Amino acid sequence: MTFVNTNEKKRLTVLGIETSCDETAAAVVSGPDGKTIRSNIIRSQIEAHLAFGGVVPEIAARAHIEVLDDIISQALRDAECDWEDIDAIAATAGPGLIGGVIVGFMTAKAIAMAAGKPLVAVNHLEGHALTARLTDDLDFPFLLLLVSGGHSQFLLVRGVGDYERLGTTIDDAVGEAFDKTAKLLGLPYPGGPAVEQMAGRGDAGRFALPRPLLDRPGLDMSFAGLKTALRTQAKKLEPIDEQTVCDLCAGFQSAVANVLAARTSRALDMFADRFPDQPKTLVVAGGVAANGEIRKSLLQACEAAGARFVAPPMKLCTDNAAMIAWAGIERLAMGPVDHMDMPPRPRWPLDETSGSVLGSGKKGAKV
Structure with a gap:
């Protein structure tokens, strides 16, 4: 199992990847001590979906494929980081449009394996939930x-x-x-x-x-x-x-x-x-x-x-990768993480014990 020893290294630097809907995003965040958003790159797809009056999943997935590598490279450049400076890779593993989730999460798996870094599978909703701890030091x-x-x-x-x-x-x-x-x-x-x-x-x-x-x-x-x-x-x-x-x-x-x-x-x-x-x-x-x-x-x-x-600030209210990187840091601070066998999930409720008011199906609970 690959993991970061948090007893020896308090400050972690994590690359976050977010592709759950129609924003392609990558960010580098350091913490938990001295919390710093070192880069936060977001590429919107609004123009690609305007003619349809909403997000078209297939178009969104293809757009992620076309730009994600460049977005990740830009996030590393803006953060002035090399791969040896990155302690782990965090990526949205769900919930979301499954095509987009697959693009981001499988890219994160490939990077983690090639670079020998831990992978943190992040629930997109947990990214939103924990953002205030990054921005406002909330207990x-x-x-x-x-x-x-x-x-x-x-x-x-x-x-x-x-x-x-x-x-x-x-x-x-x-x-x-x-x-x-x-x-x-x-x-x-x-x-x-x-x-x-x-x-x-x-x-x-x-x-x-x-x-x-x-x-x-x-x-x-x-x-x-x-x-x-x-x-x-x-x-x-x-x-x-x-x-x-x-x-x-x-x-x-x-x-x-x-x-x-x-x-x-x-x-x-x-x-x-x-x-x-x-x-x-x-x-x-x-x-x-x-x-x-x-x-x-x-x-x-x-x-x-x-x-x-x-x-949170407006830029961190909408989908972004800084919140995914931060959720990865929060998870890593709890101990060893190894989610290389984690599948992408179109549905993934934060509270998995309460059941769903909308029922469930093969894809999981409809939150």
């Missing part, structure tokens, strides 16, 4: 709200690898709902920024859109019905003018922010019940965390609850 435990194109979850983060899901979406993820709303209203891809831009010129009070599940206990969420209500309003007013699109976007964004803020208040109460002697901290991560209205609502909920609000 365990804390409450995590993960909001992205594929996931909307509240999780208790007790430690590395120790997660408990408190609530999740029972249908669309928040980012998915934003993208579908944008497409419905004829807005360009990516949908999230487009909806937010139009909402900035809209009247959120013009349409009475629902706040799904707020009258029910627990922390589960639903956004498919909100999207359907918006479509119904739009159909009634066809053809809709630009101001109506702005008002619909504003109403939709406000409803999402209200739901997340209300659920956050309840989640912070649950956290306080579980950890009465610990300060309350909410970490928000994932691409949707870049939405200004949602950040504002979550911050207000935290202030009302006397909780600390932590959101």
Whole structure:
């Protein structure tokens, strides 16, 4: 077994690789003492998917193949590192679009074998979960709200690898709902920024859109019905003018922010019940965390609850390889790691004990 002896070497330098969706990324990060992002290269594929109104998995996988080697080389150059300076290779092994995951993870395996370095198979969601420990020196435990194109979850983060899901979406993820709303209203891809831009010129009070599940206990969420209500309003007013699109976007964004803020208040109460002697901290991560209205609502909920609000810098909210490298460092600091036989996984829930509200199949639990 190949491993890094953390008793002899406190400072680790790890190359991270991320290819789970439509960003090709590589980064070099050093830590756990003196945490430093030495490089963080991200190549977006937005232009390649614009014509299709969303990510096409086959196109994404081919694009990763075309540029990944150059991205890795650039990350090493920017970090002023040679291979002998790298202690381990960390790569996303799931969840994600399986073609893209295979490209990045198999590349990482090849590098690890050729260079004689340990390989750390990283759960993409764990990368998001641990980013605040890289950027804000956050201690365990804390409450995590993960909001992205594929996931909307509240999780208790007790430690590395120790997660408990408190609530999740029972249908669309928040980012998915934003993208579908944008497409419905004829807005360009990516949908999230487009909806937010139009909402900035809209009247959120013009349409009475629902706040799904707020009258029910627990922390589960639903956004498919909100999207359907918006479509119904739009159909009634066809053809809709630009101001109506702005008002619909504003109403939709406000409803999402209200739901997340209300659920956050309840989640912070649950956290306080579980950890009465610990300060309350909410970490928000994932691409949707870049939405200004949602950040504002979550911050207000935290202030009302006397909780600390932590959101990584915008560049580290969306998919990136620095978070993957850092998760690799956190894993290595726990002891020997050998995941050379680990397969890429399209599904990989952080909390593998709670089961799935959406069921499961051959690919694993639908988180």
